[in-house]
Amino acid sequence: MRAVTTAETAATTHPWAIHAQALKVRAGRHLAVDGLELRLGDGVHGLLGPNGAGKTTLMRALATVARPAGGNLTLLGRPVDGRADLRPVRRALGYLPQHFGFYPRFTVREFVAYMAWLKEMPKAGIPSAVQRAIDRVGLSAKADARLKTLSGGMLRRAGIAQAIVNDPQMLLLDEPTVGLDPEQRLDFRELLRDLGTDSCVLVSTHLVEDVAAACTEVVLVNEGRLVWQGTPASLIAQGDAGHAGDSAAERGYSAILRRHRAEAAR
Ligand SMILES: Nc1ncnc2c1ncn2[C@@H]1O[C@H](COP(=O)(O)OP(=O)(O)OP(=O)(O)O)[C@@H](O)[C@H]1O
Numbered sequence: 001m002r003a004v005t006t007a008e009t010a011a012t013t014h015p016w017a018i019h020a021q022a023l024k025v026r027a028g029r030h031l032a033v034d035g036l037e038l039r040l041g042d043g044v045h046g047l048l049g050p051n052g053a054g055k056t057t058l059m060r061a062l063a064t065v066a067r068p069a070g071g072n073l074t075l076l077g078r079p080v081d082g083r084a085d086l087r088p089v090r091r092a093l094g095y096l097p098q099h100f101g102f103y104p105r106f107t108v109r110e111f112v113a114y115m116a117w118l119k120e121m122p123k124a125g126i127p128s129a130v131q132r133a134i135d136r137v138g139l140s141a142k143a144d145a146r147l148k149t150l151s152g153g154m155l156r157r158a159g160i161a162q163a164i165v166n167d168p169q170m171l172l173l174d175e176p177t178v179g180l181d182p183e184q185r186l187d188f189r190e191l192l193r194d195l196g197t198d199s200c201v202l203v204s205t206h207l208v209e210d211v212a213a214a215c216t217e218v219v220l221v222n223e224g225r226l227v228w229q230g231t232p233a234s235l236i237a238q239g240d241a242g243h244a245g246d247s248a249a250e251r252g253y254s255a256i257l258r259r260h261r262a263e264a265a266r
Pocket residue numbers: 027028029030031032049050051052053054055056057058
């Protein structure tokens with residue numbers, strides 16, 4: 001495979017890593033993202049929303065796996081349309097899908113190296129980048145274990161390792177904490193804070209607490225549209241004891257959704 005130069009790997013200078021205007025994306029025949037406005041820069045952004053809100057479909061569009069059906073989408077300064085060469089964006093992104101396929105007989109190291117190769121990383125740097133990614137997700141002791149022998153949480157961490165192996169400028173993690181035990185979730189929050197210092201990280205999750213603890217910004221979607229965007233502190237400030245939820249962040253989340261639904265019903 002041809003080596004990739006730094007100029008090809010780096011995307012153009014961009015004010016927003018992710019910029020969506022009136023974005024529409026289909027899931028099957030259904031318009032799961034329907035007129036979404038979103039601007040995200042560097043930092044860790046938590047993507048929240050009820051079941052069926054369109055989070056996974058949005059993630060797929062941002063990962064360039066699903067093509068927009070309408071509106072505009074610009075990723076790392078490059079417009080995503082039918083004619084765009086998406087390879088520079090794909091080299092600069094990391095994506096953990098909600099369900100990812102893998103070869104069960106691959107070891108963790110082989111799997112992460114294979115994904116690094118698919119991302120066209122310079123060959124000489126792959127072994128050290130793979131080791132670093134595996135270390136960062138706490139899987140060093142299992143680096144040479146076959147994927148089919150891993151627990152669900154370990155497999156999820158192998159998935160995160162493949163997503164970060166290329167030090168992505170834009171990292172998309174769909175339900176990354178599913179299967180992680182409480183201690184691993186705390187480690188993961190630490191990793192997120194570290195990753196978000198010089199890249200745009202978007203994490204889709206149902207765990208409002210993870211978002212409140214580890215994200216710099218919260219993005220709330222419902223029925224394919226942006227409902228609310230703000231800091232975890234302002235999310236918390238939206239709720240009071242009268243709203244559903246065990247924590248202040250959950251009460252804020254449920255207060256915003258109720259308000260939005262009441263306005264939509266008018
Ligand atoms: N292949 C498909 N065909 C038809 N409709 C689909 C398809 N995939 C998803 N949908 C619908 O699109 C909507 C958005 O789905 P999506 O998976 O993006 O939501 P989500 O916010 O990720 O949900 P969850 O929190 O349950 O994972 C839902 O109403 C879902 O039923």
